[in-house]
Amino acid sequence: MKRIVVALLVASILCGFCSCVENSYYNTPRQTTCAHDWEPATCTEPKTCSKCGETFGDALGHTVVFGTCKRCGNTYTLWGDGEFEDEFDRPIGVKYLIGFSEGEFSNSATNGSELFVAVQVTSTSIGILLWEYGDNIVNTYGSDKYYIKILDGNGEVHRLVGNQYSERIFIDDEENKTEVLDLLKTPQILKFHLSRSGYSLDTYSFDINTSGFNELYDQLYN
Ligand SMILES: [Zn+2]
Numbered sequence: 015m016k017r018i019v020v021a022l023l024v025a026s027i028l029c030g031f032c033s034c035v036e037n038s039y040y041n042t043p044r045q046t047t048c049a050h051d052w053e054p055a056t057c058t059e060p061k062t063c064s065k066c067g068e069t070f071g072d073a074l075g076h077t078v079v080f081g082t083c084k085r086c087g088n089t090y091t092l093w094g095d096g097e098f099e100d101e102f103d104r105p106i107g108v109k110y111l112i113g114f115s116e117g118e119f120s121n122s123a124t125n126g127s128e129l130f131v132a133v134q135v136t137s138t139s140i141g142i143l144l145w146e147y148g149d150n151i152v153n154t155y156g157s158d159k160y161y162i163k164i165l166d167g168n169g170e171v172h173r174l175v176g177n178q179y180s181e182r183i184f185i186d187d188e189e190n191k192t193e194v195l196d197l198l199k200t201p202q203i204l205k206f207h208l209s210r211s212g213y214s215l216d217t218y219s220f221d222i223n224t225s226g227f228n229e230l231y232d233q234l235y236n
């Protein structure tokens with residue numbers, strides 16, 4: 015009998031029945047006379063009766079992808095932080111800031127296809143990661159050189175070079191690094207254009223919103 019009750023209880027939760035059904039299984043004093051009219055759960059509110067205000071279950075929580083909740087459209091600061099880990103998933107004491115964006119890429123096979131981007135900044139490095147078609151990370155076995163143009167919020171174009179080792183395109187020239195860090199620390203939209211040396215048709219374009227970067231950078235490294 016207990017098993018059936020549990021099964022029914024689970025079924026009632028799964029099919030979204032309200033707690034009046036749930037209460038009928040137990041002889042609790044929590045009986046209600048309200049014929050509930052349930053509003054579905056949202057990111058921030060649990061399933062709620064519009065008549066009596068009774069709630070059921072939990073709020074769904076936001077599902078944030080690239081700074082926007084897929085469900086409610088709330089936008090968030092684009093910059094988060096993390097810590098590198100070793101092969102055994104142990105933090106190694108090196109923190110980074112990370113910001114995501116979307117854009118498009120072209121090469122000899124495709125034009126204007128979907129691109130996902132991460133910009134990863136440690137206290138000593140600036141790296142860019144690119145995912146062609148949103149999930150296929152751009153990789154190199156040796157090293158590749160990229161010509162990078164950045165259009166800043168004042169309409170000025172900054173030209174620099176990046177070097178890719180494995181998955182990361184590093185802006186590793188000290189002068190370039192200082193220049194890009196200054197750009198990131200100023201709230202603005204930066205328009206990036208990368209072209210891969212030796213593959214003139216390989217281009218990557220994306221915008222980076224620097225809003226919130228400076229505060230998080232100070233928090234982590236100062
Ligand atoms: Zn109700």
Ligand SMILES: [Zn+2]
Nearest residue numbers: 057076083086
């Ligand atoms: Zn949401």
